[in-house]
Amino acid sequence: xxxxxxxxxxxxxxxTIQVDMxxxxxxxxxxxxxxxxxxxxxxxVLLDISSVEVVxxxxxxxxxxxxxxxxxxxxxxxxxxxxxxxxxxxxELGLALPTIKTALNVDAGMTLLKSSRKTSTNxxxxx
Amino acid sequence: MGHNTQMADxxxxxxxxxxxxxxxxxxxxxxxxxxxxxxxxxxxESRRFLELFAEAFSVTADSSSPSWKPVxxxxxxxxxMRAAQGFSPSETxxxxxxxxxxxxxxxxxxxxxxxxxxxxILWDLTMLLDKLGLHTTEVYQESREAVIHRQQQELMELxxxxxxxxxxxxxxxxxxxxxxxxxxxxxxxxxxRVVETGARLAIIDITGVPTVxxxxxxxxxxxxxxxxxxxxxxxxxxxxxxxxxTIVHLGVNLSDIVTxxxxxxxxxxxxxxxxATVSKAPQAN
Numbered sequence: 428x429x430x431x432x433x434x435x436x437x438x439x440x441x442x443t444i445q446v447d448m449x450x451x452x453x454x455x456x457x458x459x460x461x462x463x464x465x466x467x468x469x470x471x472v473l474l475d476i477s478s479v480e481v482v483x484x485x486x487x488x489x490x491x492x493x494x495x496x497x498x499x500x501x502x503x504x505x506x507x508x509x510x511x512x513x514x515x516x517x518x519e520l521g522l523a524l525p526t527i528k529t530a531l532n533v534d535a536g537m538t539l540l541k542s543s544r545k546t547s548t549n550x551x552x553x554x
Numbered sequence: 555m556g557h558n559t560q561m562a563d564x565x566x567x568x569x570x571x572x573x574x575x576x577x578x579x580x581x582x583x584x585x586x587x588x589x590x591x592x593x594x595x596x597x598x599e600s601r602r603f604l605e606l607f608a609e610a611f612s613v614t615a616d617s618s619s620p621s622w623k624p625v626x627x628x629x630x631x632x633x634x635m636r637a638a639q640g641f642s643p644s645e646t647x648x649x650x651x652x653x654x655x656x657x658x659x660x661x662x663x664x665x666x667x668x669x670x671x672x673x674x675i676l677w678d679l680t681m682l683l684d685k686l687g688l689h690t691t692e693v694y695q696e697s698r699e700a701v702i703h704r705q706q707q708e709l710m711e712l713x714x715x716x717x718x719x720x721x722x723x724x725x726x727x728x729x730x731x732x733x734x735x736x737x738x739x740x741x742x743x744x745x746x747r748v749v750e751t752g753a754r755l756a757i758i759d760i761t762g763v764p765t766v767x768x769x770x771x772x773x774x775x776x777x778x779x780x781x782x783x784x785x786x787x788x789x790x791x792x793x794x795x796x797x798x799x800t801i802v803h804l805g806v807n808l809s810d811i812v813t814x815x816x817x818x819x820x821x822x823x824x825x826x827x828x829x830a831t832v833s834k835a836p837q838a839n
Contacts, residue, residue, distance in 0.1 A: 506783075507785065509783050509784050509785070510749075511741075511742060511745030511746055511748075511749060511780075511784065513783075514745055514780040514781075514783040514784050515738075515741050515742070515745065515780050517780075517783055518741075518776050518779045518780040518783070519776075523779035523780075523782070523783065524783065525779070525782070525810070527783075529782065529783055529784060529785040530785040531748070531749065531752055531754075531784065531785040531786070532752075535752075535754075535785060536785075
């Protein structure tokens with residue numbers, strides 16, 4: 428059974444997707460990620476999809492779900508490393524995910540998480 | 555058909571004579587285009603064609619048979635060369651049609667007083683040469699279409715350059731209308747450059763886009779959405795007053811995209827976002 432590794436990087440969690448995401452793997456990831464966010468009191472999640480070459484509406488929705496779940500747990504998600512072809516596909520599928528933060532790579536993603544944390548420590552997560 | 559083989563033999567035997575007659579017919583018609591074609595070149599082309607023609611004719615008078623392929627290939631080559639040199643399709647077709655006269659003369663000699671036989675031979679020759687002449691025109695058309703198609707491709711690529719204005723700032727000056735095909739090219743180009751340069755901002759300038767209707771607006775928004783997914787943000791600039799009116803009248807919603815009237819304003823916003831400032835250098839005395 429494939430599991431997607433979740434690494435801790437300071438106050439953030441790094442999730443690198445390198446395998447095909449099908450139902451079971453996605454469900455397990457959501458379970459584990461939400462648990463880790465709570466147990467580690469993570470302030471942010473970096474979702475690295477630089478190895479993902481092909482996406483479908485399922486993966487698109489899954490990315491959206493992960494971001495929403497983390498936000499509810501007061502952790503911001505940043506999706507990094509999206510390939511141009513993947514970005515175009517998501518837009519064509521109508522899954523532009525406008526509320527999700529994105530960055531070009533893990534470094535930029537961390538910078539984004541740090542700066543957004545500074546501005547939102549006093550803010551309550553809005554629905 | 556028996557008399558075809560005989561005709562073919564006759565053509566081969568009296569090749570030089572036929573060639574001479576044919577070339578002089580061509581030159582008489584081509585007096586205006588001597589600038590484009592040398593007589594020696596014409597003679598060689600004609601000789602080659604006549605050889606292939608006689609060869610195929612000795613097998614069958616039906617030009618759709620595979621025996622006629624070498625002749626058709628030869629004609630295709632000639633047609634393409636002439637098209638590249640600037641001949642009109644009629645001038646190129648005349649190459650084939652002018653062969654009728656010398657061949658008809660030959661047919662008349664062979665048929666003698668046998669009217670029926672003469673009619674048969676002339677009909678075969680006419681059908682054949684007509685089809686071959688049309689073939690040159692078709693090849694001509696195809697090669698022109700290929701040129702147009704290639705130019706269209708080049709035009710599409712040339713008109714969507716992505717330039718780097720500053721560290722992490724890209725500019726995309728769009729010229730011409732934005733249809734779905736171009737949008738695809740634009741998106742791919744832009745996103746590729748975002749990855750290459752690590753840009754955080756892309757300024758899409760639409761000064762050169764003549765009209766913005768709902769479709770164009772949709773394409774623009776797709777491009778912005780895709781760029782955002784890659785971690786870069788977009789600013790749209792170059793919105794002319796007329797365009798602004800059209801956008802509002804059409805009810806297009808650009809509220810979540812920063813829009814500016816000029817590229818200069820957009821660049822200023824970009825610098826601000828990056829936390830950069832521009833200041834005057836101290837004057838040296």
